Amino acid sequence: MDSIKKMLLEEVADLHSIPTGAFNIRLNGQADGRQNSEHIEIVPKTDKPGIDIYIKPNTVNESVHIPALVTQTGIIDLVYNDFYVGDNCDILIVAGCGIHNDGHDKSEHNGIHRFVLGKNARVRYVEKHVGSGEGTGERIINPQTVIEAGENSYIELETTQLKGVDSTIRTTKAVAEAGATVIVKEKILTHGRQYAETKFEIDLNGEDSSVSLVSRSVAKDKSTQRFVSVINGNAKCAGHSECDAIIMDDATVAAVPEITANNVEASLIHEAAIGKIAGEQIIKLMTLGLTEEEAEAQIVNGFLK
Amino acid sequence: MLELRNLSYSVEGKDILKNINLTIDDDKFIVITGPNGGGKSTLAKIIAGIFKPTSGQILFDGEDITEKSITERAKMGISFAFQQPVRFKGVTVKDLITLASGQQISTADACMYLSEVGLCARDYIDREVDASLSGGELKRIEIATVLARKTKVSLFDEPEAGIDLWSFKNLIEVFEAMRDTIKGSIIIISHQERILNIADEIIVIAGGELSARGTSAEILPKLLEEADGSATTGCRYYREGE
Numbered sequence: 247m248d249s250i251k252k253m254l255l256e257e258v259a260d261l262h263s264i265p266t267g268a269f270n271i272r273l274n275g276q277a278d279g280r281q282n283s284e285h286i287e288i289v290p291k292t293d294k295p296g297i298d299i300y301i302k303p304n305t306v307n308e309s310v311h312i313p314a315l316v317t318q319t320g321i322i323d324l325v326y327n328d329f330y331v332g333d334n335c336d337i338l339i340v341a342g343c344g345i346h347n348d349g350h351d352k353s354e355h356n357g358i359h360r361f362v363l364g365k366n367a368r369v370r371y372v373e374k375h376v377g378s379g380e381g382t383g384e385r386i387i388n389p390q391t392v393i394e395a396g397e398n399s400y401i402e403l404e405t406t407q408l409k410g411v412d413s414t415i416r417t418t419k420a421v422a423e424a425g426a427t428v429i430v431k432e433k434i435l436t437h438g439r440q441y442a443e444t445k446f447e448i449d450l451n452g453e454d455s456s457v458s459l460v461s462r463s464v465a466k467d468k469s470t471q472r473f474v475s476v477i478n479g480n481a482k483c484a485g486h487s488e489c490d491a492i493i494m495d496d497a498t499v500a501a502v503p504e505i506t507a508n509n510v511e512a513s514l515i516h517e518a519a520i521g522k523i524a525g526e527q528i529i530k531l532m533t534l535g536l537t538e539e540e541a542e543a544q545i546v547n548g549f550l551k
Numbered sequence: 552m553l554e555l556r557n558l559s560y561s562v563e564g565k566d567i568l569k570n571i572n573l574t575i576d577d578d579k580f581i582v583i584t585g586p587n588g589g590g591k592s593t594l595a596k597i598i599a600g601i602f603k604p605t606s607g608q609i610l611f612d613g614e615d616i617t618e619k620s621i622t623e624r625a626k627m628g629i630s631f632a633f634q635q636p637v638r639f640k641g642v643t644v645k646d647l648i649t650l651a652s653g654q655q656i657s658t659a660d661a662c663m664y665l666s667e668v669g670l671c672a673r674d675y676i677d678r679e680v681d682a683s684l685s686g687g688e689l690k691r692i693e694i695a696t697v698l699a700r701k702t703k704v705s706l707f708d709e710p711e712a713g714i715d716l717w718s719f720k721n722l723i724e725v726f727e728a729m730r731d732t733i734k735g736s737i738i739i740i741s742h743q744e745r746i747l748n749i750a751d752e753i754i755v756i757a758g759g760e761l762s763a764r765g766t767s768a769e770i771l772p773k774l775l776e777e778a779d780g781s782a783t784t785g786c787r788y789y790r791e792g793e
Contacts, residue, residue, distance in 0.1 A: 261568045315766075460640075464639075473607070490640070515722070524637070526633075526637045527637050527639060529601055529621060530633065530636075530637040531650065532600075532620070532625065533599055533621055533624050533630065533631045534625060534626050534650050534651045534653075534696065534700065535622060535625040535646075535650075535653055535700075536622065536650065537622050538729040543638065544642070544646075544650065545642070547641075548639055548641035548642035548643075548646060549639075549640050549641045550641065551641045
């Protein structure tokens with residue numbers, strides 16, 4: 247395994263060696279290793295790039311790793327990954343994308359993920375996005391996630407982008423059936439002239455369905471962030487979205503909520519807070535012996551931890 | 552030893568502190584008291600380096616620290632517990648105590664400081680120092696950060712402010728324990744009779760000036776007399792049981 251690939255695998259999927267259980271590694275738009283397990287089958291698509299991942303009903307305590315890496319400059323990768331999670335499963339999916347661009351051409355990864363969750367299925371989905379390399383070519387990652395959350399299913403998405411990605415537009419759409427729960431925890435740090443946009447569109451269609459979208463972000467330098475959350479409460483349901491951003495230097499952050507209750511029993515909340523680091527936080531840490539710069543770094547690290 | 556020489560502070564032409572001269576010896580338990588708005592908190596913030604005096608000097612162990620930053624003073628051995636502790640999203644109680652101690656410490660060590668301020672460590676160590684904590688809990692964590700620093704001078708700005716009587720009763724015990732195991736000077740800004748009672752010295756700051764200084768036995772009876780005798784002094788001392 248070459249060193250860049252190894253580094254990216256460690257960063258995006260916390261993989262230090264070939265994982266146990268099912269996995270699919272995508273490198274520069276091609277399959278670069280695949281393994282099925284007894285309960286998880288990964289099948290290449292025949293009509294378009296990508297894979298179908300079939301997780302048998304009642305599969306518990308198993309994981310699937312599907313990292314995508316781009317290490318060559320000028321690659322525009324598009325991939326469709328569809329997850330079919332059987333009834334009563336309880337699994338971990340580790341995705342993530344790393345782009346290492348040492349060249350001058352744009353490198354781009356567009357991952358389109360679809361989750362079809364069976365009844366009572368539970369999924370924890372972890373995704374990190376990382377950009378690296380010394381080239382002037384842009385590193386672009388545009389993920390799309392579509393979730394069909396079946397009855398009483400539960401999905402928790404933890405997405406993190408902390409460095410090196412010049413531009414990202416992340417779109418997440420979910421439809422929640424009766425009793426289904428969708429949880430999204432997003433962490434973003436942008437710097438330089440980076441752009442990050444996250445768009446959520448959640449339909450709470452089933453009785454007692456719920457969603458919680460929590461975004462914590464830090465925008466530094468001249469970077470721009472935009473957080474758009476659309477929640478439609480179409481039944482007796484609970485929806486909550488929260489955008490909490492620290493803005494620094496000459497950055498720009500916008501939070502655009504849209505909550506619509508189409509049912510009298512729908513309870514929807516949006517909270518947004520954008521502001522600079524409070525001066526008293528820095529002063530407190532300085533009274534503990536940290537310099538102003540150390541205090542600032544500590545506050546940002548804690549906020550995004 | 553901490554020495555303030557001819558210290559004055561004014562804001563927009565208004566004198567907040569006027570020519571304060573004060574020496575605080577090592578290993579003393581000092582309580583600064585006086586009417587609200589008299590300049591006590593300002594004085595503490597000037598010692599910690601948060602405010603710069605308009606004129607005068609601050610000496611710490613003979614060294615002039617008037618121009619030193621907050622960080623430099625903290626490193627030299629001055630700690631400050633805020634009247635209104637700061638909240639941090641994502642920073643845990645353990646993180647804060649570790650930062651305060653200036654080194655990697657074990658969870659057991661961090662828990663020890665929490666136990667000292669009367670918090671059940673197991674319930675708090677991994678919690679974030681955010682809005683989920685009550686005022687009393689935050690106050691104790693604030694005090695624990697100062698304990699963890701083990702510095703020569705520890706300043707506490709109105710530890711009783713904003714907490715309920717029940718929590719405060721426990722806090723008094725914390726300060727009483729500190730009083731007994733004192734290593735370095737403790738300076739507390741307080742209106743609380745029980746804290747004034749255990750002071751080696753009481754310093755009264757009123758109208759921006761040092762108006763009285765002496766032992767607890769000398770000063771406290773006068774203060775209580777004044778507080779009882781007049782409702783218009785603007786200086787109220789809370790007596791236990793009231």
